[in-house]
Amino acid sequence: MKKLAVFGNPVAHSLSPTIHQMFAKSCGEIISYTKIECAPASFAQSISDFFLDPQAVGCNITMPFKQEAYRLTQAHCDPYAEYAEAVNTLFYNEKLCGYNTDGIGLVSDLIAQVSSLQGSSVLLIGAGGAARGVVVPLLDAGVKELYISNRTGEKAQRLVEQFSRNEVQAILTDELTSKKFDVVVNCTSASLHNQLPDLGRLNLGNCELVYDMVYGSQPTVFMDYASTNGAPRVSDGLGMLVGQAAEAFYVWTGKRPDTAEVQVALRTG
Ligand code: NDP
Numbered sequence: 097m098k099k100l101a102v103f104g105n106p107v108a109h110s111l112s113p114t115i116h117q118m119f120a121k122s123c124g125e126i127i128s129y130t131k132i133e134c135a136p137a138s139f140a141q142s143i144s145d146f147f148l149d150p151q152a153v154g155c156n157i158t159m160p161f162k163q164e165a166y167r168l169t170q171a172h173c174d175p176y177a178e179y180a181e182a183v184n185t186l187f188y189n190e191k192l193c194g195y196n197t198d199g200i201g202l203v204s205d206l207i208a209q210v211s212s213l214q215g216s217s218v219l220l221i222g223a224g225g226a227a228r229g230v231v232v233p234l235l236d237a238g239v240k241e242l243y244i245s246n247r248t249g250e251k252a253q254r255l256v257e258q259f260s261r262n263e264v265q266a267i268l269t270d271e272l273t274s275k276k277f278d279v280v281v282n283c284t285s286a287s288l289h290n291q292l293p294d295l296g297r298l299n300l301g302n303c304e305l306v307y308d309m310v311y312g313s314q315p316t317v318f319m320d321y322a323s324t325n326g327a328p329r330v331s332d333g334l335g336m337l338v339g340q341a342a343e344a345f346y347v348w349t350g351k352r353p354d355t356a357e358v359q360v361a362l363r364t365g
Contacts, residue, residue, distance in 0.1 A: 098348065099151040100129040103142065103165075104158035107133045111362065112156050115341045118361060119353035123345075139164050147188050154187040154348040156341070162196075162225060169194030176200070179259075180229035185344040195347055198226065199233025201340030202309070202333075204355070206279060207237070209331055210304050214238035217276065219267070221293050222283035223251040226309055230283070231259055243267040243275070247284070247293060273297035280322075282308040287316035301326030309333035335359055 102112040113129045120127040132155075134142040139161050146152050157165040162182035166173065169183055173194040177183045183194035206213060218239050220227045223246035234242055242264045246252035252266040267275070273296060280303050286293045287310035300306055306322035311334040315323070322330045338355045346352050 097151055098127045098153040099149055100127050100154055101132050102156040102158060103132045103161055105133050107131045115338055115358055118358045119345045123351040123353050125349055156344055157184050166194060179232040182225050182229055185347055187347050196229055197340040197343035199230040200343045201336040202230045203233050203237045204339040205335030215240045216278040217241040219243045219277040219280045220283050221245050223255045227283040235263055245269060269294050269296035276302045278304050280306045282318045287318050290317050292317055292321055303327055305329045307331045
């Protein structure tokens with residue numbers, strides 16, 4: 097039995113236990129997977145208590161602990177966690193190691209929905225932790241031009257400077273109208289509050305895919321806006337969630353679960 101968990105606050109809404117139990121069943125693994133809600137001050141202690149159990153193999157980390165998990169494992173992180181400065185997966189393998197699988201989750205879901213990311217132009221709206229975590233995975237997947245636009249423009253500029261890669265540029269809302277993007281990804285939390293980020297005069301009809309990282313039982317306000325403004329294909333972020341979980345499952349077990357059937361099961365309830 098492998099003991100797994102997700103740590104967050106709040107964490108009651110998390111789909112991770114359901115997703116990982118489905119993965120385990122399809123891959124012939126026996127796991128326990130629990131939700132652990134801990135107070136911000138006790139995160140580090142809760143993690144070390146969890147891993148006292150010899151059956152404890154790994155855990156997922158969600159908001160607001162990804163940065164703290166990075167600090168705990170900084171000496172033993174994978175490169176994507178290093179770039180993101182955030183960890184969403186911990187694995188105990190003689191020592192505690194940190195991974196960030198969010199970017200791999202996004203890339204795998206985009207690749208499933210567009211013809212190719214090779215040579216493509218992608219717009220990220222938002223410059224928070226989620227945007228930061230997907231920049232290098234997108235470049236590694238062949239994205240040629242990566243633009244970042246954010247409500248607070250200086251944050252987008254700072255993010256671009258931190259990566260210091262020619263392919264990554266900040267863009268102002270006013271400039272969006274003059275560009276053609278193959279994929280537009282909403283990396284803001286605006287949809288959680290039923291709000292739309294300012295898109296200026298961005299032409300969504302030219303894109304191959306418009307993607308919102310937020311997911312839920314209904315299309316988000318951003319997805320509705322994209323559909324009514326000519327976007328040929330619109331997606332929520334459920335596939336990213338399942339994709340990042342699949343990569344975490346691979347870290348813990350060495351097995352790659354089928355993600356498509358899990359997505360179908362989650363969508364059909
Ligand atoms: P952060 O709090 O780090 O960043 C939030 C970002 O959203 C900032 O860029 C902020 O802009 C912007 N923003 C918030 N409200 C608005 C608004 N009304 N209009 C315009 N911009 C706004 O959050 P994260 O980056 O960690 O997460 C962002 C979203 O991504 C969350 O909703 C999260 O659920 C989702 N997510 C989904 C995942 C998945 O697996 N599908 C994985 C990870 C995240 P400003 O800088 O101006 O404040």
